[in-house]
Amino acid sequence: MTKKFTKDHEWVLVEGDVATVGVSDFAQSQLGDVVFVELPEAGRELAQGKEAAVVESVKAASDVYAPVSGTVIEANQALVDDPSMVNSAAETDGWFFKIRLKNASELDALMDEAAYKAFLEESH
Numbered sequence: 343m344t345k346k347f348t349k350d351h352e353w354v355l356v357e358g359d360v361a362t363v364g365v366s367d368f369a370q371s372q373l374g375d376v377v378f379v380e381l382p383e384a385g386r387e388l389a390q391g392k393e394a395a396v397v398e399s400v401k402a403a404s405d406v407y408a409p410v411s412g413t414v415i416e417a418n419q420a421l422v423d424d425p426s427m428v429n430s431a432a433e434t435d436g437w438f439f440k441i442r443l444k445n446a447s448e449l450d451a452l453m454d455e456a457a458y459k460a461f462l463e464e465s466h
Contacts, residue, residue, distance in 0.1 A: 346409065346452035349461065353433055354409040356449065361410055364437040365397065365428065368462055373399040376428040381417035382439055388412060390448050395438050397428060410448045412441035 351369035380396040388408035395406040427436040
């Protein structure tokens with residue numbers, strides 16, 4: 343399993359050709375209390391860096407971008423029922439959607455956990 347991060351604070355966990363996507367713990371801490379999520383439908387084609395989902399908190403609404411290109415195979419329905427899972431379990435049970443990877447080489451442009459932590463320290 344490979345976990346990577348984007349500069350927009352999404353994470354992607356890759357197992358085989360399936361990638362699970364969510365927002366980082368840092369992102370949820372910046373959002374505040376999450377009250378609503380809008381997730382992509384199964385079968386939707388996503389392009390790397392393009393809007394994939396929406397997360398709304400008491401502070402603001404934010405787009406969630408696809409860290410890699412692929413086809414949505416599952417959305418986390420538990421998150422729709424309980425959006426606060428983004429706050430309580432951002433990098434585990436609070437995942438947003440799963441996609442089947444179109445091009446695994448896109449992962450090369452993303453940061454590993456150490457690089458992401460360094461990025462946060464430099465930028466915040």
